[in-house]
Amino acid sequence: MVTFLHISDLHRDSGSGLTTSSLLESLRLDRDRYIAEGLSQPDIAIVSGDIVYGVTKDDPSSDAALKAQYDEAHDFLVRLSDLFFSGNRDRIVIVPGNHDISHPHVLRSTVPEVIPADGDRRNLIARQLGEDESLWRWVWSDFSLRRISDRGQYAERLRPFSTFYDTFYQSRRSFSLEPSRQLALHDFPELGVVVAGLSSCCDNDLFNRCGRIHPDCIAGATREVANLVRLGRMPIAVWHHNLAGGPKDSDYVEAEFLQSLMDGGFALGFHGHQHRPQFIEHRFTADKEKALAVISAGTLCGGPRTLPSGRMRAYNLVCVDAATGQCSLHVRDMKNSDFRSPVWGAANVPEFGGSSISFELTISPSRTLPASGKVPPVQNDSDEPVQEAQVVVNEKLALEAASEAVRLLRSGKAQPAIELVQPYLSSPLARRVAIEALLELDKWEDIERLCSPPQSDAELIALMEAQYQLGHRPQLRALIESETVTMNQDAAVRQSVDQARARLGGDR
Incomplete structure (x- = not known):
């Protein structure tokens, strides 16, 4: 059984009043509580985006303010790895969210444009506004038009996140600024799972709130996990944006990419963004036997202004049996009203009828059976037979x-x-x-x-x-x-x- 600590929407910002020490101590105390309730110590942490709150102004102090937020996030995640994983940072999977986009970089890479008087020209721009990789942006706040004038500078909008990411993983991993390469594979052979971290922030900025994952990243994920699936791994995907929104919403990612993930053997996905826990099963239209379970986490650190009505801060524990596909989702939420010193416990999720829900993954790539009897010898380089292993081991x-x-x-x-x-x-x-x-x-x-x-x-x-x-x-x-x-x-x-x-x- 593999237990995931699923946290999202950290929104780290010293202005929130929630210190790293207070947050970590609250998570430590809750860990003692849920272990006593019968749950397990987490094996892997999933951090599904919005690492920082972000800054909006393009002034000399903005870059420094954004760096300070990432420094705070770095300190939290390093100490989280110490607390939960004996300092092993590779046990933490991180993807970016829309708050991780640097607004100052977006402002520097775009210029205002006059709305054309010519009707045909206006219609052309209107069509291009809705296209992937469009250079045009519509600013609803003042009904104006902007254009990306510097593609290189626009790609730099994820540079602060990239720097944080590279530093956290101590340069063992790097986050590319090229959207088609924003894919990271985290392989855990000892746990029987492989996690594909995907960026749903392709084309995303303060003027274009839509989420999108570059198709080359989806193709890369299914291609790169193929051999690992054959070796028995269960493939899992992580991204940030939720998969649906209301009639007036645009800040979500279209769920069509799930069809490609299911086609490639993925059976489980994690995301954040909507600040509330949720479990939905999506079916594969080309093969009714395939499905993908999608789990959303609440916000770990968001304040009253960012929380959905009736919701508190929350995070998930997800228990996955990689051999049988049997899973359970357990939601923990904040039980007190002091946002500076949270106290966590089992949530009451109306959709679940309680704090948890059990489910079974439709696709189970590996069914590891218990070992029995003696193991045949394995040869080493000297061609001397390896001694048979004992049946009972520590x-x-x-x-x-x-x-x-x-x-x-x-x-x-x-x-x-x-x-x-x-x-x-x-x-x-x-x-x-x-x-x-x-x-x-x-x-x-x-x-x-x-x-x-x-x-x-x-x-x-x-x-x-x-x-x-x-x-x-x-x-x-x-x-x-x-x-x-x-x-x-x-x-x-x-x-x-x-x-x-x-x-x-x-x-x-």
């Missing part, structure tokens, strides 16, 4: 070994990663890392030994590939025709079976 040590092995894998050290998890191969987490490392090294004999019989869908997929690479055609044919495989409805498994059938057919 799960804490196994988790620590798997986590360190993941770090080694990311550094290109697959063989040391295998050696590190060898004593713990009866642990599903350690097995998952070992298989990924063996795949990296193309050690097909070792994979066949370790995955016979397969203990998860990821192992089944790896075993099919190993048998093909080793030329073990009769064994591969027997495997894909076995009842266990023919009854398996997992999408990644079915794709691998179809590929195996095509390969075997080509061998005849």
Whole structure:
């Protein structure tokens, strides 16, 4: 079970009166409370945008004021990682929101334009106002027209966020100012999930409030998680804007992009922006069997002026079983009226009939089964057989070994990663890392030994590939025709079976 701490709309600004120390202490006390209630310590934090409140004026003090807000946000998130994740900042996933757009940069990159007297010219501009990547902006506050005169400066409107982002991740990650590259993949093999962070702020500014995700980012997300899904990861997406609005609203992102995410195997999404918790399931029109559960969080730090009527500050805890797809959403909200010193507890969400709701993801990319029996030996570089792992292992040590092995894998050290998890191969987490490392090294004999019989869908997929690479055609044919495989409805498994059938057919 993976537990997500889902926080959104931090709106960090020293003028709010809510200090970082007060906020963190309130979250620590509530953690003790919900753990006593039976919930788990969070494994990953999702921060779905609006890191700062932002500034509106274009004057010499604006840049400094915005930097001060990001410094405050940086301090909060660093200390949050210390409090919840022993200082591991990689356990925190961050995406930008509309408040993270620098208004001063937008003002500097746009110029006022005279509304044309010619009717045809006015009609042309009116059509272009609604197009993606339009240079034109309509200013409702004074019924005027502006035009983006400097594309480079306009892209810089996310520079303060980018600087904050790079600094927080200590330059291990960077946020691109190019909209088509504003995608970040956060892989957690030891937890069985991969999170795609998406920016819904493409074209977004103080004059154009619509959210949009660049289509290349959607395509990149589905493409880059494909192999990880085959290895058993559950793909999850995060963005900022909500998916619908009233007749007079424009500050949301059209939900059509969800169809592409579902087509790529995503089954769960997180967002913020609307300042209220919500759970909605979206169906895939091309395949009625697919769906994507979308969860929204309330505002963590917003004040009375930004809260929807009848709502208090809130955040979510989302528990996900990556093996079975069984999930639950638990909403925590502020129980007192002192916005400087919040006290949190289980919320009463009318739509849920309480504080929580249970649901099942329609697509479950991985079904990790409990290990049983002894594990076949794995070969190392010296071709000496690895000792068989004990059936009962210390799960804490196994988790620590798997986590360190993941770090080694990311550094290109697959063989040391295998050696590190060898004593713990009866642990599903350690097995998952070992298989990924063996795949990296193309050690097909070792994979066949370790995955016979397969203990998860990821192992089944790896075993099919190993048998093909080793030329073990009769064994591969027997495997894909076995009842266990023919009854398996997992999408990644079915794709691998179809590929195996095509390969075997080509061998005849």
